[in-house]
Amino acid sequence: MFKKITKKISHAFDGLKHAVLFDIGFRTQVYLVIVLTFFVLLFLLPLTQTEFLFITLGYALVFITELQNSALEAALDKVHPEIHDNIKISKDMASAAVLGAVAFLFIVLIVIGLDRISIWT
Template sequence: MKRRSWSLVFRNAAEGIVYGFRTQRNVRVHSGVAVIMCSAGFIFGISRTDWMFVLTAIFLVLVTELMNTAVEAAVDLAHPHIHPLAKAAKDTAAGAVLLAAVFAVVIGCMVFFKPVLHWLGF
């Protein structure tokens, strides 16, 4: 197998991210929520530890979304017709995204609960 240059490796990876952003509504939605959460983090001045949790949650959701996109594309290529195993693969990948999103919501609630209450005057 031919060795590829580092620039080609990074370009291919960037193309995959762009493909996901352009073709997958949920990647765009999660990216928008990520921007909102990062903005809230700056506004509320969350701690370094809270930033680590928030960024971990954000990237976990985005990574699983991109992996879900990859699984769906590979399954569609391998078996374009409805098949129980194709459904299982797609549903399992979507389940991973759901778990990551629930994790992100839990982290968001834990990190932003007190700052939001304080901002509301409670």
Template sequence: MMSTPPNKPVDQAQDAPKSKHIATSPFKGKTGVRRLINAFGYSLEGFKAAFVHEDAFRQEVFLAIVLIPLAIYLGHSPVEQALLIASVLLVLIVELLNSAIEAAVDHTSTEHHALAKQAKDIGSAAVFIALLIVAVVWGLILFA
């Protein structure tokens, strides 16, 4: 951390960025429709990678294929249907984030390290909580 001598005011202008874009990634050059098309392609690649390489994601997708139509059938109102569906989709979102964390950790190092284990365990705990949300939402709507 940079310190200034006592009684000397800090010149904030000297620390201001030279342009309005701070630490812009060199991969962020596209705008408009091209950016949307690229983002959609990257999303499809992400879904494909997760489906091919992550057993848990694949299992949760198959579960979603069963539960989402069931949610439409069993939900008594649009709000109930939305809650049932959203809870299932939440699991997929959290699993994707967990898989991304695991991939980033494994890319950094395949050696066993306490922080790598901690990152993976925390991601796993997030998936567990998302699954609990499914159980609670479905249980309350269908059995309460």
């Protein structure tokens, strides 16, 4: 059983490695996080535990939805390589999920930032 679990974890890391090395969408999200983290560190520190939790949740949502989007796109491209309206809709909806996660992260950062400059309170 332990061997089965470690194999599954190994597959997960293989997928993450592939995303980092070969998926432009995922790498773009990583760069976005690096830039946003720089601004968070520059302007918003110190963070409360709740603020840290919401920012971390936002970053996690962006990464998770981007991985799911990339996996769906790769599978659909393999199964149905030619252009098809239903495939496009599926890909667009997965991309919309990523956009929603990014919007959530931006809203969290804006709310925390406004609180820092005392506009929100």
